[in-house]
Amino acid sequence: MNDKFDKQLQTKHIKPTAMRQLVLQVLTKQKTALSLPELEEIFVRADKATLYRTLKTFEKNKLIHSIDDGSGAVRYALCSEECDCSIEDLHVHFLCSKCNKTYCLNEIPVPTIKLPVGFSLENVSMVVEGICANCR
Amino acid sequence: MNDKFDKQLQTKHIKPTAMRQLVLQVLTKQKTALSLPELEEIFVRADKATLYRTLKTFEKNKLIHSIDDGSGAVRYALCSEECDCSIEDLHVHFLCSKCNKTYCLNEIPVPTIKLPVGFSLENVSMVVEGICANCR
DNA sequence: TAAGTAATGCAACCGGGTTGCAAACCTGTT
DNA sequence: AACAGGTTTGCAACCCGGTTGCATTACTTA
Incomplete structure (x- = not known):
């Protein structure tokens, strides 16, 4: 049963500890993105620093x-x-201003931008805020 | 000399105090966006809370x-x-990963996005990270 | 089994943001 | 000029997410 997560971790060269399996499990079944404080609420008995380092x-x-x-x-x-x-x-990404959940809109790529001369691009973040389908 | 800022503040229905004039002056001559900590560095003698409330x-x-x-x-x-x-x-907006300055690319509007059904849009933030023209 | 390395738990700290409260200030009125 | 009302300011304290140091525990491998 944990084999799936085990394998997934090993594929990414992460040693599959118990904690890591659990965090991966939660992240997998979650439809929305999770923050460290949210993860702390789920794993009430776990240490903040451990969760933090797990995410990192x-x-x-x-x-x-x-x-x-x-x-x-x-x-x-x-x-x-x-x-x-x-x-x-x-x-x-989409942030719902009502339930405060963040969704990955995997099917929507970030549009290409033509930057002014001299500016080079390394990364782009695009976050849409509004009301999600579950909250309306 | 301060008349310009005075008028600008009054147009927005903000009572033009000395502090506010100074902050507006700094924001005006600044080509990049400023954070509260950065403002604190500029106004070393001013109080953090005052600057905070001024910005708000x-x-x-x-x-x-x-x-x-x-x-x-x-x-x-x-x-x-x-x-x-x-x-x-x-x-x-553009964040330079070298000098850590943030530029308003006023001439580049945020592209329109077609959201999934049921999702409504209230606001969008798009930040490009890279190297700015001054740092290359 | 012993040694070496990695992960965990605990505590403390940092920094940006925010608020309560009292003092100072400003404005209009008597 | 003195006063009353509301606004702004300064100080202090606090909150919270993130981060790090360090000792302990767990894992791996010789």
Whole structure:
């Protein structure tokens, strides 16, 4: 049963500890992106620093990506299968102003922008705020 | 000399105190968006809370707009003349990963996005990160 | 089993943001 | 000029998300 997560972690070269399996499990079943404080609420008995480092490890190894939606806390969501966190993998995120959940709109890529001369692009973040389908 | 700022404040129904004139002056001559901590560095003798409330007042009265570029601090920049902070006035912002300055790309409007069914739009933030013209 | 490395738990700290409250200030009125 | 009302300011304290140091525990491998 945990084999699936085990394998997933190993694929990304992350040692599959119990904590990591659990966090990956939660992130998998979650439809929306999770912040560290939210993760703390789910794992009430776990240590904040451990959760923090777990997320950082996942992010470093490109199992998850981070979103700063301006809600005050950085959120994290699973990367899709083929994602290698390059510019082409960037998608729009949606923050619901009612339930405060953040959605990955994986099917909506971030539009290309023509920057002024002399400006080079490394990364783009696009966050749409509004009311989500569940809250209306 | 201060008449210009005075008038500008009064137009937005903000009582023109000394502090507010000074902050507006700094924001005017600044080419990039400023955060509260950055403002504190400029006005070393001023109180953090006062600066904070000054920015909040300016924002409420649509003299400035705020940008969360994911750098950890919210930044503020003067609105352009005709701006009334509606969706049409939204523009792309640029965060330089070298000098950490945030630019308003006023001439680049935020592209329109087609959201999934059931999702409604209230606001959009688009921040491009890269190297600015001055740092290359 | 022993040594070495990695992960965890605990505590403390940092920095941006925010608020309560009292003092100072401004404005209009008597 | 003195006063009353409302606004702004300064100071202090606090909140919260994020981050780090360090000792302990768990894992791996010789």
